[in-house]
Amino acid sequence: MSAPTLQQFQSQVSELLLRHRSLLDVVTKYSQSNAAVNRAVAKSITECGCIELNARHQGFSADMELDQANRQSKSHMEGHLCEHCREAIRSEMGKNLFYMSALCNALEINLQDVVNKEAEKCSTLGWFNLT
Template identity: 40%
Template sequence: MELKEFTKKVDDVLIRHKSILDITSKLHETDGKINRAIAKAVTECGCIKINAFKQDMPENINYSDLSKYMKNHIEGRLCHTCEEKIVEEIGDHMFYIAALCNNLELSTDEILKKKYNEIETLGKFSLF
């Protein structure tokens, strides 16, 4: 399935929450649900742990080598149940991203192509 098909299907099935206000509030809600699902994976299930600390970087390091020293602070792996829940919540979030693009007559494909080209052109420096 392509992104264009997904975006079209969202437009076909979205009826009740078609207002831009509904969509933006649902985006905020789904973002919170993703955060909550990750927190529950840590605090209720325990399949992952977060061991956050200050990122230590050697002095005079080349920016392109920096990723070798950066940590994601996650210990462990998501269990099947937590992974399913987080995938579900991310899917809901993507649904409302597609709905937002549809309402504003923006192409999800073009947005991703533009971001990809920006990353491709600027490389690691695009996120600095």
């Protein structure tokens, strides 16, 4: 079985979503699912310990070249997700994607168009997309 396209997934979400069709329900469920992703990441640090966070100042300066800033940039993460944490985070991300698709449906926005436009913007603006 091949992976569904974003359009197929969005249609599937539309068929499956019964209880939370109200825009307010969808928005709050999307927010809640986003918090659950963040919580799962935090638990991989605080409960499991498979990854560690060692955050420090990135050391950027106004006169720094972009390629130097990119080389200097760090994720602050040490270690690798264990399979349990990876699956927990993946599951929460799936729920988040489900509610993002539901939000797109409620607002009559095509998720594939969102991805395409963002990819186009990234291609066009490159590094400057982040400002």
